[in-house]
Amino acid sequence: MEETNIPERVPTGISGLDEMLHGGYFKGAVNVVSGGSGTGKTIFGSQFLYEGAQKGEKVMCVITSEESHSIVQEMKTSFGWDFAELEEKGIITFVDITDPALRLQKSVEIAPSELIKSFKKLVESKIEELKPDRVFIDSIEALFLAIESNYKLRTHIDDVFGVLRKQNVTSVITVGKLFGLNEMVEYGADSVVKLERVRTGNTLQRSIYVMKMRGSGTINEVRVLNISDSGMSVLAQSPYLE
Numbered sequence: 001m002e003e004t005n006i007p008e009r010v011p012t013g014i015s016g017l018d019e020m021l022h023g024g025y026f027k028g029a030v031n032v033v034s035g036g037s038g039t040g041k042t043i044f045g046s047q048f049l050y051e052g053a054q055k056g057e058k059v060m061c062v063i064t065s066e067e068s069h070s071i072v073q074e075m076k077t078s079f080g081w082d083f084a085e086l087e088e089k090g091i092i093t094f095v096d097i098t099d100p101a102l103r104l105q106k107s108v109e110i111a112p113s114e115l116i117k118s119f120k121k122l123v124e125s126k127i128e129e130l131k132p133d134r135v136f137i138d139s140i141e142a143l144f145l146a147i148e149s150n151y152k153l154r155t156h157i158d159d160v161f162g163v164l165r166k167q168n169v170t171s172v173i174t175v176g177k178l179f180g181l182n183e184m185v186e187y188g189a190d191s192v193v194k195l196e197r198v199r200t201g202n203t204l205q206r207s208i209y210v211m212k213m214r215g216s217g218t219i220n221e222v223r224v225l226n227i228s229d230s231g232m233s234v235l236a237q238s239p240y241l242e
């Protein structure tokens with residue numbers, strides 16, 4: 001029988017979630033975090049990078065829209081995570097595709113498929129240059145919104161995810177709830193974690209579950225997601241039970 005190499009696990013750094021994932025993400029996998037606005041996607045990805053940085057890994061954050069520009073400031077005020085300092089030390093690199101210097105921004109002159117092609121090239125060359133262990137893309141929808149056919153969309157998603165897998169980086173990619181785009185992105189991912197808000201009577205609670213993880217068992221329960229001044233963690237309880 002042929003020997004199969006079981007890939008290493010990469011802990012997310014989100015306590016309680018690694019248990020749900022039976023130890024963490026697989027090294028080199030493309031992991032999607034999906035949820036509506038304000039469900040905690042940006043915090044999730046930032047904590048994933050911060051965990052790597054604390055362990056001496058190199059990490060990369062790809063910003064694709066105006067919405068993510070304040071990530072450094074928000075993580076500082078929310079949790080005291082100093083990404084600016086980590087950037088000075090060369091531990092984290094930010095790649096902002098809306099930076100005019102990269103000439104990658106959306107414009108009427110650039111066809112959507114050209115934008116994706118340039119994005120792929122840019123991310124590929126940055127990964128080759130910096131060799132990060134972890135990559136966080138916040139978020140992917142800006143890139144794919146203008147693609148008119150679902151068939152083309154699938155191909156583009158596969159292409160972008162293929163670039164990440166080929167480079168053997170462990171990545172987290174966020175996607176918002178938007179015109180069914182999230183479903184297409186989830187389809188192409190190696191793992192999907194869903195973030196939601198659940199209303200029980202008058203209380204709103206954050207919830208999290210693992211929708212899929214290729215090649216691994218998972219804990220198949222909806223659990224409470226907690227965000228506090230020390231970051232994000234998953235509690236061993238369901239938001240649906242008192």
Ligand SMILES: Nc1ncnc2c1ncn2[C@@H]1O[C@H](COP(=O)(O)OP(=O)(O)O)[C@@H](O)[C@H]1O
Pocket residue numbers: 035036037038039040041042043044078079227228229230
């Ligand atoms: N220190 C904190 N304690 C509790 N909740 C926080 C803290 N910092 C941020 N949050 C919550 O996190 C939410 C934002 O999460 P974010 O990751 O930006 O969501 P998304 O990227 O899905 O839109 C804020 O609306 C806020 O309620």
Ligand SMILES: [Mg+2]
Pocket residue numbers: 041042043138
């Ligand atoms: Mg966000």
